[in-house]
Amino acid sequence: MIWTKVRAGLQYRVISRATIVQEKAVRGVAFTTLDVDTPVFMTYLMDRLREAGVSIVRGCVLHINQLIEGGVYPFTGEGRPKTPDAIVCCPGLGARTLGGVEDKDVYPVRGQTALLRAPWVRFGIGKSSNKGEGFWTYIIPRRSGDVRWFSLRLDSWRILISLC
Numbered sequence: 001m002i003w004t005k006v007r008a009g010l011q012y013r014v015i016s017r018a019t020i021v022q023e024k025a026v027r028g029v030a031f032t033t034l035d036v037d038t039p040v041f042m043t044y045l046m047d048r049l050r051e052a053g054v055s056i057v058r059g060c061v062l063h064i065n066q067l068i069e070g071g072v073y074p075f076t077g078e079g080r081p082k083t084p085d086a087i088v089c090c091p092g093l094g095a096r097t098l099g100g101v102e103d104k105d106v107y108p109v110r111g112q113t114a115l116l117r118a119p120w121v122r123f124g125i126g127k128s129s130n131k132g133e134g135f136w137t138y139i140i141p142r143r144s145g146d147v148r149w150f151s152l153r154l155d156s157w158r159i160l161i162s163l164c
């Protein structure tokens, strides 16, 4: 319901070539959208789960059969092994190696993030390559006055900080 109300106020327009600031850019769009401050939102969601009595168990799963056969028992040692009614498996990049899943089509999106204190920035701006390099960089302001700078590169396993 909230989304329906918000969507009515969202805008999207293509920026004409003549007014694009970036010299080499071939096209641009301007839009308004929703942005979620994820650390705040994730904490809120976790609190709601706890309030609803959900228990969180952390463990490293080597093969999905561990869960199918024993549920969380192998990780808690409490109660008895029990086949769960359902398993929702969302291992992200771990899907490449998780036994029983092994999805080799999954690849990393390498991201670098910096938080800047810049309350005067009230809109985001982004830039991406359409030449297959899979490069994307943008800034997004938060309500707190912080601005997130991100730089993303597709299918990169580098773990060291770099300028691109």
Ligand SMILES: Cc1cc2nc3c(=O)[nH]c(=O)nc-3n(C[C@H](O)[C@H](O)[C@H](O)COP(=O)(O)OP(=O)(O)OC[C@H]3O[C@@H](n4cnc5c(N)ncnc54)[C@H](O)[C@@H]3O)c2cc1C
Residues within 6 Å of the ligand: 038, 059, 060, 061, 062, 090, 091, 092, 093, 094, 095, 098, 109, 110, 111, 112, 113, 150, 151, 152
């Ligand atoms: C730099 C960067 C910035 C981003 N910023 C935003 C943003 O501002 N807002 C936004 O909405 N999205 C953002 N994203 C995208 C967002 O982070 C991902 O879309 C999201 O995290 C995917 O969630 P997921 O639960 O599918 O996977 P993940 O977050 O990767 O979670 C997978 C989980 O599974 C666990 N796991 C994997 N294998 C195993 C195993 N064998 N046993 C046990 N556990 C396992 C991992 O430890 C991990 O906790 C960003 C991404 C990047 C790279």
